[in-house]
Amino acid sequence: MARGESWFREKILMGMDGRSYLRSLLTPFNLLVAAILAVGVPVIVYRFTSGLAATTRLSQVQPWGLWIGFDMMTGIVLAAGGFTIGAAVHLFGMHEYRPIVRPAILTAFLGYLLAVFGLLTDLGKPWNIVMAIRYQGSASALFEVAWCVMMYTTVLLLEFLLPAFEWLGWRRAHETLMRSMLGLTVLSVVFSTMHQSALGSLFLIAPAKLHPLWYSPYIFIFFFVSAIAAGVSMLVLEGTLSHRIFRHRITGSEPDVEKLQLGLGKAGAIVLFAYFFLKLQGVAEGRHWDLLFTGWGAWFLLEIVGFVLVPSLLYGYGARHGKVGFVRAGAIVAVLGIVLNRLNVSIIAYNWNRPDHYVPSWMEVVVSLTLVTMGVAAFRWIANRMPILSEDARFAVEPDEGRAPEKDRAGLLSPLTERDREERTLPRAAAGR
């Protein structure tokens, strides 16, 4: 067998021949993905060939719809787990969380790619996106968002290349990248801090359009703090799902996911608690206490009590009593709350006083659903092939970054013995899709 053919079979077809691989694709998940793509991809093509007017309910009054409110705003905030856990591990020395760094980075990378694709779909003239590079509109929040998203997506690509190089067996490139991980993490925190908050700053120019309960001069702070809460919550959710679905991909010692999630629960409780009071500060600053007794006020209270304070208490209770189920429930409610917040700010409470309020068309919903499906399918494809759930022991490096091996509580960075290396390289099960 030719070398190229053997590589393709080993790396892409996961050791199967073509026929067996195609047969292995016939799963309920893949059929569902195929059905969604069969509808969604033609709709995306139709959008690019026929324009926004034919596919959306956007107008001059409501130029931002579901693709910005959901794909961009929500996609970006739910990808915040990457910089949150990267900073915790590489900057704050919480090395016990290292096993969940790679899934978080991959989720963030795919989330950003899809958000950028969603943005291109939303732009009337997508080819004009390069204008953000050509013209230096440094007084614009959108300019800052554009640059930070470009920069951070590049940083995420570099961080993702680490497992990709392990998969490809490119040792020298891997070593070079490993040496720059600390710098990349610093950059990821800087860019994320800037653009997560800048996404909120975009609404500072629309005080008359956004409902007063959601509009605040502090909105950029709300966006940043809620991004950290979303990042922590996504780490819990993603850890639960990926370690259940891709357990067969873990090599060597299995991390104590429940213990890590209890730790994340503490962080989630504290951040959401602070976020709840920050939102109250927004109401106090605008002197909008009276609006809380209206229909919009009830909707606002549902968001900040039901989807911020309640998950904070769920996280706190779970972390205090060691009940991981409460932490996971808190993560689900918190993620829903952040999604609701972004939709409220960009769609539901935006142009709230207009009689012809925007409602997305079915094609907008289909495109958003297609993008999410593509993200999930891409994660699954990559996690089934590359060392995402655990690191390839053949590429294990001696601990650097000025930390001593005995401080590595999880034992993941300790110098490996020959036996450790053998144990780690033995896959738990050969099966995979």
Add this chain to the structure above:
Amino acid sequence: MYENEFLNVYAAKVVEYLLAIAYLVLFVGFWRWVQGEKAPGSTGPRPARRS
């Protein structure tokens, strides 16, 4: 006749300051609750008596 701005709770940002102080006070208790810590004044388990 103008209202004295010092006595206006909004102009003096009293509500915002009170909210911030309430948050800080509650945060101490919340932090201890999440961490499973006891308040500094509360006594721990009693030492065993000498037999």
